[in-house]
Ligand code: ADP
Ligand code: ZN
């Protein structure tokens with residue numbers, strides 16, 4: 077038997093920090109990056125006798141996430157205590173939800189047009205984040221920072237519906253995009269505000285039962301998740317092929333060695349001794365409350381995509397790529413508010429802007445220039461003030477030191493040459509230096525014209541008006 081005889085099965089538990097101003101059970105700020113233990117109070121430090129009060133915004137955000145992922149919203153929900161000991165958890169229990177999560181039975185679609193696949197969402201529940209352990213740089217041991225303790229989280233649990241690392245990545249990208257669109261989380265993976273526990277098993281193709289799974293906790297980069305799934309599936313296949321058994325355990329993925337390591341045996345729900353949180357009342361949601369959130373749900377990527385096809389004449393592929401990120405899509409719309417050339421704007425965003433983001437390993441939310449900057453650049457090209465070759469250079473400048481493109485081209489002397497006399501001078505010079513091209517052109521080799529225009533562009537450092545060059549070369553060549 078070989079790798080091809082097995083099927084990979086993946087299920088994700090995605091944790092997203094909610095972007096509420098205050099924590100889930102106290103009024104401390106949730107802001108990231110403050111001095112350790114400055115965003116704390118008796119409640120989130122777990123002082124005896126301090127009582128939690130549920131932040132209503134947390135419920136609202138979770139319901140939003142549930143509606144956006146086609147879940148059923150639980151009318152009567154509650155909080156539960158999940159008991160375990162760890163130094164970053166001051167109460168020695170986490171307030172979470174056990175048997176009555178706020179949202180259940182949802183689904184989202186992933187994949188290309190025509191080849192879509194539905195991934196089930198088992199549940200979405202609310203819970204509190206734990207603190208952070210910082211390793212003491214002066215000696216042994218760790219220091220606890222409780223700023224993050226009590227920051228609200230939603231946990232989105234998927235069904236084991238994914239069958240490859242690629243599907244797992246698409247699913248996570250889709251979840252990230254939805255949460256960004258509905259503005260409940262900033263989803264900054266590098267800051268840990270979006271992270272996933274990745275469950276992986278393998279089974280022989282055609283088998284009815286799932287294999288035993290292992291779980292890799294707290295993964296926060298797409299690349300590591302894909303690598304970890306590939307590695308772990310291969311490891312499991314090898315164990316099975318050698319006649320071994322998979323141990324249901326929690327693993328740690330190490331990005332440097334590219335391997336998984338055993339952390340502990342998997343704990344069961346009973347290990348956590350869940351029981352209803354006695355210090356909080358049940359969560360009862362009325363029909364009007366849910367309906368009201370539904371009515372105010374921001375536009376989701378699917379509907380934007382449709383709008384781009386109808387209103388802006390984009391292709392399906394363009395619309396899909398633009399709407400994959402809310403920030404990219406907002407950039408598109410904000411630019412169009414100033415400059416009407418939707419095809420050109422879409423093109424710039426999907427080709428050069430995306431390429432530079434890739435090269436610099438930036439996400440769309442990190443684009444340094446404004447929509448106004450981009451709009452002005454497109455307008456300058458449309459007016460013929462600069463060529464699109466110069467536009468590319470302006471864009472590079474916008475990434476380095478964003479400012480008004482008009483200023484950039486003035487400073488750099490990049491204004492397009494559209495003066496007939498000046499163009500003619502260049503054309504004559506190029507013709508004089510390339511007699512062979514003239515012969516080629518007259519012999520019917522049309523490519524010679526392109527070569528000459530290219531030379532003229534080089535001569536003028538991309539500043540000559542290409543349309544005028546073309547016309548004037550033709551005129552001269554026909555003489
Ligand atoms: P726990 O919190 O104990 O990990 P949950 O049931 O909340 O358990 O989450 C289990 C996760 O593991 C879900 O995302 C589910 O889809 C996934 N999962 C369950 N069984 C398998 C399996 N055999 N292979 C891969 N993933 C699985
Ligand atoms: Zn607090």
Ligand code: MG
Pocket residue numbers: 089273291
């Ligand atoms: Mg789990």
